[in-house]
Amino acid sequence: MTYLPNILFAIALIVGIGYFAKNVKRLIRNIKLGQSIDASDNKAERWRNVALIAFGQSKMVKRPISGILHVIVYVGFIVINLEVLEIIIDGLFGTHRIALNVLPTEVYGSLIGTFEILACLVLISVIIFWIRRNVLKIARFIKREMKGWPKTDGNLILYFEVVLMTLFLVMNASDIEFQSLNSGNVVSQFIAPWFSSLPESTLHLIERGTWWLHILGILVFLNYLYFSKHLHILLAFPNVFYGSLKPKGQFNNLEAVTKEVKLMMDPDADPFAAPAEDTSEEEPAKFGASDVMDLNRVQLLNAYTCTECGRCTSACPANLTGKKLSPRKIMMDTRDRLEEVGKNIDANGGVFKDDGKQLLGDYITNEELWACTTCNACVEECPVSINPLSIILDMRRYLVMEQSAAPSDLNNMMSNIENNGAPWPYNQMDRLNWADE
Amino acid sequence: MTVKTMAEFMAEGKQPEILFWVGSAGSYDDRAKKITKAFVKILNAANVDFAVLGQEESSTGDVAKRAGNEFLFQMQAVMNIELLNGYEIKKIVTCDPHSYNCIKNEYPSLGGVYEVYHHTQYIKELISSGRLSIDADTYKGKRITFHDPCYLGRANSEYDAPRDILVKTKANLVEMKRHKRTALCCGAGGAQMFKEPEKGDKDVNILRTEDALETKPNIIATGCPYCNTMMTDGVKNKEKEDEIAVLDVAELIANSLDN
Ligand code: SF4
Ligand code: SF4
Numbered sequence: 038m039t040y041l042p043n044i045l046f047a048i049a050l051i052v053g054i055g056y057f058a059k060n061v062k063r064l065i066r067n068i069k070l071g072q073s074i075d076a077s078d079n080k081a082e083r084w085r086n087v088a089l090i091a092f093g094q095s096k097m098v099k100r101p102i103s104g105i106l107h108v109i110v111y112v113g114f115i116v117i118n119l120e121v122l123e124i125i126i127d128g129l130f131g132t133h134r135i136a137l138n139v140l141p142t143e144v145y146g147s148l149i150g151t152f153e154i155l156a157c158l159v160l161i162s163v164i165i166f167w168i169r170r171n172v173l174k175i176a177r178f179i180k181r182e183m184k185g186w187p188k189t190d191g192n193l194i195l196y197f198e199v200v201l202m203t204l205f206l207v208m209n210a211s212d213i214e215f216q217s218l219n220s221g222n223v224v225s226q227f228i229a230p231w232f233s234s235l236p237e238s239t240l241h242l243i244e245r246g247t248w249w250l251h252i253l254g255i256l257v258f259l260n261y262l263y264f265s266k267h268l269h270i271l272l273a274f275p276n277v278f279y280g281s282l283k284p285k286g287q288f289n290n291l292e293a294v295t296k297e298v299k300l301m302m303d304p305d306a307d308p309f310a311a312p313a314e315d316t317s318e319e320e321p322a323k324f325g326a327s328d329v330m331d332l333n334r335v336q337l338l339n340a341y342t343c344t345e346c347g348r349c350t351s352a353c354p355a356n357l358t359g360k361k362l363s364p365r366k367i368m369m370d371t372r373d374r375l376e377e378v379g380k381n382i383d384a385n386g387g388v389f390k391d392d393g394k395q396l397l398g399d400y401i402t403n404e405e406l407w408a409c410t411t412c413n414a415c416v417e418e419c420p421v422s423i424n425p426l427s428i429i430l431d432m433r434r435y436l437v438m439e440q441s442a443a444p445s446d447l448n449n450m451m452s453n454i455e456n457n458g459a460p461w462p463y464n465q466m467d468r469l470n471w472a473d474e
Numbered sequence: 475m476t477v478k479t480m481a482e483f484m485a486e487g488k489q490p491e492i493l494f495w496v497g498s499a500g501s502y503d504d505r506a507k508k509i510t511k512a513f514v515k516i517l518n519a520a521n522v523d524f525a526v527l528g529q530e531e532s533s534t535g536d537v538a539k540r541a542g543n544e545f546l547f548q549m550q551a552v553m554n555i556e557l558l559n560g561y562e563i564k565k566i567v568t569c570d571p572h573s574y575n576c577i578k579n580e581y582p583s584l585g586g587v588y589e590v591y592h593h594t595q596y597i598k599e600l601i602s603s604g605r606l607s608i609d610a611d612t613y614k615g616k617r618i619t620f621h622d623p624c625y626l627g628r629a630n631s632e633y634d635a636p637r638d639i640l641v642k643t644k645a646n647l648v649e650m651k652r653h654k655r656t657a658l659c660c661g662a663g664g665a666q667m668f669k670e671p672e673k674g675d676k677d678v679n680i681l682r683t684e685d686a687l688e689t690k691p692n693i694i695a696t697g698c699p700y701c702n703t704m705m706t707d708g709v710k711n712k713e714k715e716d717e718i719a720v721l722d723v724a725e726l727i728a729n730s731l732d733n
Binding site: 283287291297298299325355358361362408410412414417430437443444447449455459465466468470471472 | 479502514529538540541542544546552578583624656661668671672676677680
């Protein structure tokens with residue numbers, strides 16, 4: 038009978054972690070629906086970026102207020118989770134504050150003391166975050182794409198943090214043994230008096246109750262991640278690792294196009310030659326992207342990593358001047374469509390069944406795509422190295438090369454280039470006239 | 475003004491020090507041609523032996539690429555690369571950040587590998603090597619704000635060269651609230667120059683002009699022919715064209731040469 042809590046705990050742990058693992062598997066499968074891309078170069082620089090941008094949050098603090106508050110919550114999150122280690126061991130073996138058996142009281146006290154202070158700082162930061170979203174209504178949090186779930190999601194996480202931090206502090210405050218150590222209860226000693234009138238057995242119940250809720254809360258949180266923008270807690274690291282190292286202005290040259298252009302320009306190629314019989318089983322290359330499977334894996338990883346912070350959108354010249362384009366929405370749409378495709382695959386025994394929908398048109402409109410100035414402001418702003426512009430470009434490529442669906446002005450511009458080597462209808466023979474004018 | 479073409483250099487059996495890539499705007503657009511000529515004046519003042527491609531030059535394909543037409547881009551690129559490699563060009567300078575970015579970053583994997591400079595970078599080099607000196611006080615004490623071109627700044631992380639040479643004119647450099655990595659686009663990039671904007675509540679160049687006007691400048695300095703057009707239109711829209719000039723860095727430097 039005495040083992041019941043241990044067993045219940047083990048079951049909770051297995052269910053919580055097991056369900057999470059299942060979602061991680063689904064996530065990896067979905068990302069692999071994308072085209073493979075080689076990012077095996079410059080390992081050293083990639084790790085450096087992970088250290089600076091992901092761990093060091095160097096780009097977060099470019100906007101100091103939200104940046105510093107975020108660093109507090111982030112450090113708090115990581116450090117306080119050390120406590121979870123102890124909770125897991127205690128839970129499985131029925132011990133109580135096992136670390137006290139290993140560590141000298143003062144060391145244990147200073148550890149828990151640090152956790153308590155951090156918990157307080159996290160609480161304060163989270164409250165400020167909530168005010169920024171709901172009272173100050175900072176512009177980037179109330180854009181068109183931030184209605185419904187994204188808005189709820191943004192607040193839910195804050196409530197989560199408040200509950201978890203409060204549970205942690207109350208757990209310490211109602212722990213008579215811990216309070217009597219009088220070491221490390223920097224914050225909880227002020228909460229403890231509120232409970233002092235309660236009988237010991239009630240106190241014990243509160244302590245146990247908060248202990249259980251705390252660990253269950255963490256397991257719920259872990260499983261909430263997959264459905265939330267908070268996936269970035271985990272994905273920011275690989276995402277930054279795989280981020281482009283090239284100058285931002287360098288757009289990739291499509292290899293499939295290079296092949297065809299080489300063929301066309303090759304003076305030795307016989308234009309009348311019959312196509313070779315068994316060219317290969319390869320499908321003819323599709324130029325650009327109309328759906329998530331046409332994007333590459335880094336672009337799909339980008340979509341899952343997006344924190345929906347809207348820093349990109351708040352710097353986007355198109356969005357700032359009232360156009361429909363929002364780089365954040367591009368990322369959110371890509372993720373939503375990818376999830377839809379993933380569910381389709383799950384429902385159809387592992388294969389995708391055409392659902393008559395695609396990313397282009399059903400999620401992202403031509404109007405949004407054509408409003409982009411390719412200025413890279415979104416790429417520069419993103420704190421986790423996401424590149425919304427690369428998706429916009431790939432979809433423009435599809436519109437132009439597969440559908441000839443460019444705005445007519447652009448078609449004129451392009452035929453001018455074809456005919457006379459300039460985007461305007463001037464004669465190429467007049468190129469040097471300026472020198473004589 | 476006498477400008478020698480690569481074909482002429484070739485005929486003489488000589489190689490120029492640099493190839494000046496004029497670009498489509500610089501060749502045909504009336505406003506941009508003035509920038510081209512200002513840069514030639516600078517090259518001459520520094521005794522740089524330069525060539526242009528003249529009638530052989532063709533669009534880099536940059537704007538086609540950004541519009542999504544990768545075919546047209548690569549056709550243009552392969553054609554230009556064949557020409558440049560045929561002339562054994564090593565060093566290219568251009569006043570157009572779009573050409574600069576395209577030739578520097580997107581030509582190499584198609585076989586065109588060159589040392590490419592934006593004109594502000596090249597002018598900076600001419601000054602620091604002592605070949606060019608800026609002595610006139612034309613702009614002394616004038617308030618100048620520099621608008622970063624996206625394809626020089628964010629795209630290639632060059633924020634200093636234009637500023638370093640602008641201070642040589644003894645002007646008073648003032649920054650807009652959005653500058654360097656947070657600079658706002660002028661609205662012309664990504665092929666927007668050649669189409670009507672999508673529906674919105676403002677044009678991008680107006681918003682950017684407002685950024686510039688906040689600094690109370692005498693001059694808005696640009697480093698790109700398209701930015702120049704956009705900012706000039708913006709200043710006209712605000713009816714400030716009599717008070718505020720929009721000039722390329724090359725023009726400001728050319729007007730500050732002591733001769
Ligand atoms: S690159 Fe396009 S989407 Fe990104 S900020 Fe510039 S205009 Fe907006
Ligand atoms: S793409 Fe980056 S900057 Fe934009 S909302 Fe997502 S995380 Fe924020």
